[in-house]
Amino acid sequence: GPAVVSQWDECFQAAVQVAQRAGQVIRKAFTEEKHVSTKTSAADLVTETDCLVEHLIISELRKQFPSHRFISEEATAAGAKCELTSSPTWVIDPIDGTCNFVHGFPNVAVSIGFAVHQELEFGVVHHCMEERLYMARRGRGAFCNTQRLCASRETDLSKALILTEIGSKRDPATLKLLLSNMEQLLLAKAHGVRVIGSSTLALCHLAAGAADAYYQFGLHCWDLAAATVIIREAGGIVMDTTGGPLNLMARRVVAAGTQKMATLIAQALQPISCGQDDQA
Ligand code: 2AM
Numbered sequence: 057g058p059a060v061v062s063q064w065d066e067c068f069q070a071a072v073q074v075a076q077r078a079g080q081v082i083r084k085a086f087t088e089e090k091h092v093s094t095k096t097s098a099a100d101l102v103t104e105t106d107c108l109v110e111h112l113i114i115s116e117l118r119k120q121f122p123s124h125r126f127i128s129e130e131a132t133a134a135g136a137k138c139e140l141t142s143s144p145t146w147v148i149d150p151i152d153g154t155c156n157f158v159h160g161f162p163n164v165a166v167s168i169g170f171a172v173h174q175e176l177e178f179g180v181v182h183h184c185m186e187e188r189l190y191m192a193r194r195g196r197g198a199f200c201n202t203q204r205l206c207a208s209r210e211t212d213l214s215k216a217l218i219l220t221e222i223g224s225k226r227d228p229a230t231l232k233l234l235l236s237n238m239e240q241l242l243l244a245k246a247h248g249v250r251v252i253g254s255s256t257l258a259l260c261h262l263a264a265g266a267a268d269a270y271y272q273f274g275l276h277c278w279d280l281a282a283a284t285v286i287i288r289e290a291g292g293i294v295m296d297t298t299g300g301p302l303n304l305m306a307r308r309v310v311a312a313g314t315q316k317m318a319t320l321i322a323q324a325l326q327p328i329s330c331g332q333d334d335q336a
């Protein structure tokens with residue numbers, strides 16, 4: 057039948073193009089010397105490439121879509137307002153996996169999500185070092201390059217491979233809760249818990265069915281926006297750790313291939329408070 061044309065196709069195409077260009081810049085910088093600074097803690101890193109790539113992405117998109125709004129990690133760190141209104145809004149993480157990038161560990165991605173009326177319309181995640189482009193548009197399936205993605209159908213926690221991230225907080229109370237949550241899942245005999253250093257790529261692996269669940273406290277809307285569409289279009293669930301609907305700005309998430317698995321994980325977790333919401 058005739059191709060379904062969405063109002064946001066032009067934006068999606070622009071996202072794919074700019075994510076590819078950004079990936080080229082990151083790939084080139086990957087083997088060069090980096091200038092590293094710290095942000096909120098000694099493990100919260102940023103390089104000049106994070107800022108350069110963010111600028112490249114936003115200036116290109118702003119040129120094409122001057123009325124749109126932008127939320128991005130480094131602009132927010134520099135004091136820009138992080139506000140998801142009903143206007144068309146791009147939600148951007150220029151480098152997800154900065155600590156990996158700094159160390160030359162190749163799990164590094166560009167994440168570009170797009171929301172209208174606070175509903176996510178599409179997401180593009182570029183795995184820069186492997187030239188894999190994960191992408192999804194609402195209602196039109198999820199893909200890695202040309203391959204259709206399908207999330208896991210697993211419902212048994214004792215057969216699950218679970219992904220999470222450690223984040224950059226290093227205070228004893230947070231670390232204790234973090235390890236205790238992992239311990240609960242291992243005591244439930246999960247097959248494994250993996251930490252790959254990129255929230256966005258972990259969520260894409262979940263969408264691809266390469267893992268059964270993902271959880272994290274402390275991530276930001278730019279870590280989640282693009283990958284959330286990709287997981288949902290792959291048939292998976294993305295929700296709040298309380299079991300309620302996802303709040304993109306609330307800094308907590310459970311995702312899984314099945315509702316049953318997401319609920320089991322959510323029930324096993326103790327909440328970890330992580331400071332302010334993205335949008336107070
Ligand atoms: P970043 O690379 O964009 O900083 C590993 O720490 C993963 O968690 C990365 O995806 C990282 O994103 C993200 N992350 C960074 N700081 C975090 C925090 N305070 N809480 C949770 N996740 C964080």
Ligand code: CA
Nearest residue numbers: 149152153279
């Ligand atoms: Ca990130």
Ligand code: CA
Nearest residue numbers: 129149151152
């Ligand atoms: Ca980042």
